[in-house]
Amino acid sequence: MMKYDSDYYSELTFINMEAEIEHRDGQWIDIYVRLTLDSAVPAPEEMEQLSAWVICNAGGNIVQIVALDAGCDTEYQFTPDEKRQLSAFVQTLDLN
DSSP states (O other), X not given: OEETTSOOBOOOOEEEEEEEEEEETTTEEEEEXXXXXXXXXXXXXXXXXXXXXXXXXXXXXXXXXEEXXXXXXXXXXXXXXXXXXXXXXXXXXXXX
16 A cells, blocks of 8 residues: 555555446446455554455456545555556456
8 A cells, every 4th residue: 555645655465355346337347346454464554444446447447446445535545566466356357
């Protein structure tokens, strides 16, 4: 995780991910991902419940990955490695 306007940085490992898929307006696919973290590196202290919102186009290509805390936008963003973990997970999903 990286925090906007801060030097905070940590690398989280997701040991389990569960997806809820919603098709929106015929051209967007919203994927809400519940995350279970490896306890070796916890989420930032002030986070209640870290999750991810992955937005894909109709072809299943990822357009954006957003960090959520208790379902709301947060001032944190995912690192490139965390995004790779989420991207690999999304590729396993049936988005049709």
